[in-house]
Amino acid sequence: MFNFMEIYVTHSRSFDYKNHLYFPIRRSHINQEHKIILPHEESDEPFNSKSIITGGSLSLLVAEVSFKSTAQGVELGWADISKVPIALFYRPDSNPSNALRKVSSLFVPYSNDRELIEGMESVIRQIS
Secondary structure, three states, X not given: OOOOOEEEEEEOOOOOHHHHHHHHHHOOHHHHHOEEXXXXXXXXXXXXXXXXXXXXXOOEEEEEOOOOOHXXXXXXXXXXXXXXXXXXXXXXXXXXXXXXXXXXXXXXXOOOHHHHHHHHHHHHHHHO
């Protein structure tokens, strides 16, 4: 059994994140065992993530980095400065920025929902 974690998921809005990121996470057992924060689950309005990321209770920031996003870069900077562990998930056919290596060495490729969840499980085990 893992320690309970508060996990924030950041992503670009340049893809169907509700079906390809939120849905698999919500239907997984990870959702039952941890507090998962999905910033645009209920609204497409801007989400005030700074207090969540810098507030001291966040255990992990999961970043889907297959698509570039300036706002996501800001969130990654807050997490890095706040010493929140960052895991970078990407599709193998994408080209994530090399600058991401400055905030994390945890790069996790995934091709489907199963690999996404297995990757998250692996990261949770590593940082528990």
